[in-house]
Amino acid sequence: MSDSKGFLHFLFFKKWHPVPSVGSTIALFSIIGVIFVALGIVITVINNQIQEVTIYKYDQKCSPVEYNKKCSFTYKLDNMKAPIYFYYELENFYQNHRRYVKSKSSTQLSGEEISLSDAEKYCDPITYNKDLEEWQQNVYVTEQNTQVQKERNPDDIASPCGLVAKSFFNDTYALSLSGKNIDLNQTGISWPNDKGKKYKRASDSESTQWIDPENEHFIVWMRTAGLPTFRKLWGRIEQDIEEGEYTFEFQNNYNPQMFAGAKNIVLSTSGPFGGKNLFLSIAFIVVGVIQLLIALAFLIKKIRAGPSFGQKNE
């Protein structure tokens, strides 16, 4: 530090003129490469400890396949450690489509009344009660996901309106092992500051809304997914489960034919990096190896090209 310059000058205008050398480059890439490969291995090991079970097209397991009916099937599960997360997974469902995504009113969802023009602007093409699915037109779905019959004027603004709300996934599940119910905890499945804030029931919810926006399944559904195949949390099993033939009972309401796709059930445990994530473990190892190869390329080039390589900056 030059004496004539003040401390502030030093603080702001001090120069950094790193002169990269072949040696430092090789070192940099080797170290980062090793770290990445190591991380990849760690993630792989953790991935292997995570248990994930997918029951594909569970609705097809009942015969005949009927909708709006209860149905059950059995499925063999291994030992799993709590907490076990219970998801439903939809395939080929475009929750990320522009027309779909934009068709909702955040104002309405946060418990405020909206004008007709706003409803038309934001919720098009689902504005009125009559635009909703038939089952939604005269019902009130409570926070606990139970349905209460309610008379509604078909020409009132639907609340919640819009395509996302209309396509609300309404299958329900229950799980048991040899007659003994396994508790599926359905609370706390949405983000804490969604419920009661961004999703808040209107003051006269029961008479104006067809579903309580604080219903957590609804909140989870409203948070649109980015991929056409997505899973959404439905409940948590807060006890370890042992090996056995489990009975899955479900209310088969949602028809996958309307999106030419499938609906699955996923049971998964969780590790420090979340669920099973093959992508991350492969990506880390691949990237790490590429870094090592880069280091190697510099090394080979240095050996073959001799001192002229990298001289300019040294």
Place this chain on the structure above:
Amino acid sequence: MKSYFQINESISQTEKIILPDDTPMRNRPNTITTMKTTWLTFLPYAFIKQITQPANIYFIVIGILQIIPVTSYTNGVPVIYGPLSMMISISIIKDAFEEYSRYKSDQEENNRKSHKYFENQFIQCNWKNIYQADIIMVMENESIPCDILILSSSYQGGIAYVETKQIDGETNLKQKYSIYDLQQKYHIDNAINFKKDNSVKFVYDQKNPILYKLSGTYQISNSEVNSLNYGNFIERDCILKNTEWIIGLCIYSGMDCKIMLNSSQERTKRSRLEQYMRICIMSISISLALFCIMASIYEFLWTNNHLNYSYLGLSKDNVFVDLGLWFSLLSYFIPISLVVNVELVKFGQAKMLESDKVMPNSKSHQSNLIEQLGEINIVFTDKTGTLTKNSMQFRELFAQNEKEALLCLSLCHSVVKSKNKLIGSSPDELAILDYCEQKGYVFQGIDNNNNLTINQTHFHRVMSFDFSSEKKRMTIVVKTGNEYILFCKGADEVLLELIGECKHQQVIHQFAIKGYRTLMLGRKTFKQNEIDFYLADYKKAQEDKDEEMMNKLQKTLESNLEFLGITAVEDLLADDVGQTIQELKSAGIKVWVLTGDKVETAIAIGYSCNLIDSNDMLQVVTETTVGSIEEVFLHYCNESANIALVISGQALSVMLDNPQLKSMLLKRAFYAKVVIVARVSPKQKQQVVALVKEYLPKAYTLAIGDGANDVSMINEAHVGVGIQGVEGTQAARAADFAIQEFKHLKRLMFYYGVECSRRNALTILYIFFKNQVFITPYFWFGFLNGFSGQYLYDQWLSQLFNTVFASLPQVLYALFDEMHPSSEYLQWSKTSHNLLEDKPDVYVQFRQQPIFTIIKFWLWVFNGMIQGLIIFLVCTFSTENQNMDNGMTMEFFEDGVFIYGIIILLVNLKVLTFTYTNYNFTIFFIVLSILVYWLILILVNDYELSPSFNFYRYLVSPQLYLALALTCMLFLFDLAIERFYDFQIYVRKPESIELV
């Protein structure tokens, strides 16, 4: 200053002034306005100018697309108008700044002082208060405020001397004279009576831009009508010399003045980088169109295939609506901030150049050319005043009759003595007269009756033919006693022709080899009866201003001239010229010297300033016929040798007229190590530069000169550099850059040129790159959602991308990065020599492998697309359809917010991969740019802007941190490529092949 000749009908019309007139034409004040608007109209004018720019029209259309509901993805809010209005405001502020400096220079010009006739006396006034038909008085060494007719002058005979440097660049004095009949009437002693007399009627051309021409008539009372001529007329901005005062009549004022009508042309030059940038914008627009067409067709087909997906609420779509939507989504392909950003950066660079303490008094008038300084391969230089100091020292006089020779020298010149001081604009002549004085020939001056006095002896000047750059000689005829003597002084090749045979060519050669400027003197005597015959012709020619006749007469008079002597004057070399030229040469730059001096002198200077080595083969072309030049060219056909090609102006004009010779010349000049063209006129200098530009498409030329005679060359070259020297500031003002000395050219090119071309090229590439990284995820996302045109990032926050989140680090880079920093700290104004100045090889490298090429551009764009894709894939697949450790899953808007954050991180880090020198504060701003995004997210966390925010989700999800680490590999890959490229030494030997 290019003159254009616009002849239209208005010229035939005439203006009328009748003196004395109490009410001069008050509607024609002598104010000049180069301001394009008034302060009142500035804003609307500047605004309209901005919104009619092609780029801005594009963004306005995008905004309209954002308003129209069907093509809007922003709920009808034209969000793009945010950054657009910011960019437009910056441009308008810049325009206002320029307008203000024009206003200031107008004010300065308009408030210059002169004298005008008002209520029977001359009062001091500002230029702007002079009106057409006003009578004005100009004192010695003052500038003429408007185009005037001379009514009277301080000399009895009505003669006045003016310097016309501003008009034609010639530095010798021109003789003008008052209207004969009015000299007495409007003499200053008679000032009180100006208005009493009968009226004088002047009728003359309506304003027209043709220089050197004026026609009109005057009529006193009702007497006969006499014609006015050009000799009575002085243009605005000429300077009165050696004449105590003149009184003139303002006939053209303000913007009507001939020089103003001529100065309107301002050629805009563009650097190679700018031209390429335009091509790139065009080509990326095409690729944008392709992307949009592809996307909208995909969407159209997808929609038609999925109409039965009732939950999507699809309806049959118009494919053009989809197209509009995609255009507005992908509008970032053309970066909104590009033009403004680059202009601002260059402005800053120019300001730093101007404040450089190592090259004091540097000026930058065309900051947009600053990067072109780093890509020059031919330098055209003037000699006198540029390579040399233009400070003359008399060295030798070779004469058989020294007395006569000294007499010739002390009589035949355009220097005037005033108040015991010699005043002349030719430094050669001043040096010569100094010498004469030492030898006892003291020039006492010239009186009103054309009597020259040398040591009390009077010589009556009967005829005088002034020096001009075409004639290259000056001739006078004086009468002493009963004898008439003609003295001629001029360029030796002209005089040799006139003298015929001369045994003293050896002497000329010897002088020239020493680098001296030589002049030859000639003499001839006439008898009374002989001269009478010519005198009549001379008078007539002078009255008619018939130049052709004058020339003919001069030629006749000069026949059979006898040799008198040869003078040698040395022009001292400017500082470090040799070293500078040596380094220019080792940077593979061809140096062409274009000089008005003679061939030998030019060659001598060539040797003394390292242009020509002793083992170079000299090839001198001075022949003046097509056949002989061809012969010379064929004679030396060895192309590989080190040839120094020297061409005389005469040979050049022959070659330029003959297409075959022209191509031979170009071929020869192309291989030659150095080209010297001697004895060229200003026009020819410009022709040479134009020729090179035309036939060597990859030649990037720089012209450097100091005199007004270099202006046309400076204007023609890709970059013009002016030296603020002895010959006035004309060149320095017309030039794109002005420096004080030739040696500063090295710093200008090797340091500023290289650094600015590197930084500006990377700035442009980077701006395109970052916008590609930013916008292509929208496109890739299309593959997952049927190209429905769903955006990923919050629409309000994405408007801040180019203005807040990813702008400052790149601006700081463009301003402060240095390959070889000259200090431990940042220096706002440079105070020390830079290492780059000693590295011609770096210059060669950057010129041979320019950073910005069309291929490099597409590589960067492609890199941007790929990085956008990788970021999108990594973020999507590490988070989407994955449960976090608390079992919850992500919403895609959250993913978008996260992708945006990673993009901001990576594009800011990217700056580091091509930065050589960082400072604490630049690193601070990089970090700040990255963090400010997250800070804003925290601030708006509780407000649902367009989709949804939940900042705390990012903090708890480990996958996001892993994805972050993964995407940083992109930075590392870029770094690896950058370094791999950097570690290789690529410099080839400079070759002339580069030029084609």
